[in-house]
Amino acid sequence: MRGFSLALLGLGAVGLVTGVLGLTGAAFVAYGGWLAAAGIVCLFAGWYFALSARILALSGGDAQSRVRLRRASRVKYDLGAWFIMAPCAVLFLFYIYDPLIESIRLSFFETKGMTTVRFVGFQNYRQMLIHPDFWPSARNSFMYTLWSLLIGFLVPIVMAVIINEMMVGKNIARTAVYLPVIVPGLATVVLWRFIFGAEASGGMNMLLAALGLPKTTYLSNPSIVIPIIVLTMTWRGAGSTALIYLAGLQGIDPQHYEAAIIDGAGVWSRVLHITIPNIYNLARTLLILQVIAVFQILYEPLVMTNGGPNNASVSMMQVVYRYAFERFDYSHATAMSVIIAAILLALTLVYNRVSRPSEAY
């Protein structure tokens, strides 16, 4: 009862504050008036329940009043603790959850600048689906994900296995492969744009020239632009994933290997029957995290190719970026974001259905 009334009070306070913010136009909040009203109702209900609980406790004589005292101090304790946690909780609400709800709401409205004009239902979605940028970007986002699974998924696993087998220089290898992770993402993208530059000054072309091969183009070639961008992403991301796998590998009990050796298992069957089953669940989690991350790719095409040549590398997030921050059309931008979120949600659900966790060794 107490928890319920406290929850109502909290909910009411949050509703009231956001509602009033919306009403005064201080923040972009949906249905400010309704929210404020619902907040007030919740506050009253919470107050009523809290009070009735207290009256019930009062009516019970001595033993009960001791309970009441303890309960009163418990409420004080809870409030004090929540007071400590509140600032961070508010930040989470403001930076993550409110924008999420706002995204969904805005996608159903026609907007003019930052104000909503009227409710239009699924019109924004329909317009997005027939937009000439939509299908190329959707196809590309899937291609990025596919290539990143082909190139990027096995690289960290292989790297981790190899580093784990090193007798000397393990620390140097660990440090070196993590170095690209620490470099700012935007800087690495700019850097790779230089390396894959089409001129003779590009790093790759310099390498080709040193090997006596003619120079070639990379980012302006529509058929290889996506794999190349995925290569640069793998360069940047593989290090941190490899270290996580490395930790998983070091967690394998050496006795498993020893027992297998005594039983006469060769190296290959040890890999198949001990190493792989031990990191299977980790790989399963990291795979879906990778899919979620790569599907939202934005910086790389934005900086390296600006989506070109001829939309060959434009990603779905980049379409959001174009709508929101180049054309200031927020309703179509949020409709696109909601589509991306829905695709990711569907992918995650299907993936969880298809790949069951294996029994850990």
Next chain:
Amino acid sequence: MIGKTRNTRKPRGGRVSGKTDGLIRQYDLRKPPVAAAYAVMMAVALLAIVVSVAPLVWTILGGFKTMQEFTRGIKTVGPDGKNKWVMAFLPASFSMEGYIETWRQTKFTRNYLNSLYSVMGSCVSALLFNGLMAYGLSRLKPRGWKVADALVTGSLLLPGMINIVPLFINLTRLGLTRSFVPLWLGVGASAFTVILFKNFYDAMPGSLFEAARLDGCSNLQMFFRIVAPLSMPINMVVLIFTVNGAWSDFLLPYLLLNNSRRATVMVRLFEFRVATAGVTAIEVLRATVFSILPPIVLFIVFQRQITSNVMASGLKG
């Protein structure tokens, strides 16, 4: 490579010999196919190290070159007496002049100071907000703490980029563009940091808290006098990751601070990308070096803490 493998067969120190852990053991290396495979693996390791480091080295070396040297190469006279342009990986001279000139011309000092300002506020925000939240979740556990826990861990599952448009609208409405405040506070909504703190606080002995409670510490006093001072290792790790994250953050800073005097290093670097910025290719290359040097220095100093923490927490930073 074969020589290297043979080398590893020698017993190393005392009676413990060679490779006694991991997948491949000393005994396996006596078989030629396994030894060959091991040699290939070590070659791949070497390749991985080179590939990880080479692009950064190439960029830093490139910054030493002059504009002409960078785009066309070094002019040499060939045997036939004609001029020949040769592209070299190494610059003709390692003089700092080019770097200093670009730094002066682009007035990068201001951007460095802005980034420093953004980083410092972010650190305070991370230690204070996330630390207090983790303390509440780990130790205080008021009724309903699971709601807060769900708020934090749930945010890890949400696609991160989806939020940027409404967040930008909200911040504009609140008049918080061209300000560092939203960047500082945004760091406080980091589930990664909260979880790092919480795991550490969970492992602290409970008797500490009971003793402090008996001595009459309030909840807040307990945090500032006992929890925070005793959490120096994790505070350091969080600081390192926050410094690097705030320095590298780009999209929200760009939306809020572009074309203002408060542009951070990353915002400036992105502005250079556009042709209208009026900077040459070599200047962009040098600016890239400016932007990657502080994180690299940070990493070299703290590499052990960083790599071991990534392995211990299993979280991607």
